[in-house]
Amino acid sequence: MQQEQFRESKELSSLSVMNFEISDEQKLILDVVDEACKKIRPIEDKCYLERKFNDRVLPIFKEAHLLGLPISRKYGDGQGADALTYALALERIGQEGTGVRTFLSGHTSLGQLTLQKWGSEEQKEQYLPKTTRGEIIMAFGLTESTAGSDPASLKTSFEPSGNYFHLNGSKAWISNGSIADLHVVFAYPKGKSEGMCAFLVEKSSEGLEASAIKDKLGLPTSDTGLLYFSDCKVPKENMLGPPGKGLSVAYSALMSGRLSVAAGCVGVIEDCLKETLSYAQQRVQHKKKIGKHQLVQRELAKISVDLETSKLLTYKAALLKSKSDIKPEDAELRNDADWMIAQAKYYAANASFRAADRAVQVFGANGFSFENRPARHLVDTRVCRIYEGTDQILEQKIAVKLLGNEYEAFS
């Protein structure tokens, strides 16, 4: 019966539905992103060597209308891009370095998208237009010095006081932490270790102090901050999402955040390949361009395969995320997207580190200098195996989906 149906079906040559084409509209957006990136590069080069925060990234992205790319057009300069289109933009931005891309991950993927998904209409009207116009920058404060992979163990607390909540505690390693104007912050009711809530906390709130972390291994041009809350006054209407649903808010943010890391890592691999190809065609040793040495060719081949694999995983994850964003009520689709995003982030983060290491190797001693891009990628992309879920946390997450929830590693 099945065989008959199969023989009667339409021409087999028209069965495929996978599509790897980039549409004309996407090309248009990517041209704008490319132009902004070209403006950023010389400034980023200079800042990197001076180990200085790059304060031109914000105005350049703002001028290019890229500060609310996946945010609805209802809100200021939001452009309404779907998850795949936004990922393609982050891929291009990732070529400029993990620091530049991390700024957008903190502001848009973790900050704005979380506010858009969980905020009340009043909260969105109040803050989102300003965030898309670059008038206020966002950050996402989940991690604490004693709560990283296990955010449920965080210690920051809140208690009601008149029309406000008072927050007490601290947050560590927060991207954009010391420059942001608006933070998404997570805390438990005072004296409790359940019922976590999320809050929108303005930089100017009484009782909030922020400082930048210095002496980082990488990312010298982007901000990573510490936040301290000392009876920090947050208006009651600034609770984000339903009371007690803080962990759901955090986990949904991590889906967008991880996808942004995967896309940025694809960009890092692209840049490593570009740099390595060009170097291999110029550098001469043993009277030959080093690209003619087969062992150097192997490095190029391995970077290329890692690039193509990371792209496929990331695009598939982004497509699933786009579908899930359209049907948020479909829990199965969301779980599939979450799982695919975890795989894309895990693979691309490791592949980008390998690609940077290979690029350094092909550059030889010149690869050991921050004057050249491979060295910067090597130290900067390392964090992608740590933030938004370490390698180990993602490995377990990926495996548990295959084994079933009774194998949950963290219970």
Ligand SMILES: Cc1cc2nc3c(=O)[nH]c(=O)nc-3n(C[C@H](O)[C@H](O)[C@H](O)COP(=O)(O)OP(=O)(O)OC[C@H]3O[C@@H](n4cnc5c(N)ncnc54)[C@H](O)[C@@H]3O)c2cc1C
């Ligand atoms: C530059 C930078 C930017 C960051 N930006 C942000 C941000 O914007 N917002 C934010 O909230 N956080 C941010 N983070 C924090 C980041 O998300 C955490 O560092 C990460 O979740 C890991 O937590 P941890 O560093 O406390 O390591 P830990 O959780 O202490 O882990 C230490 C080691 O133990 C392993 N481990 C832990 N638990 C398990 C387990 N159950 N099974 C197996 N192995 C385990 C880990 O994989 C790791 O190797 C940032 C970090 C950095 C470095």
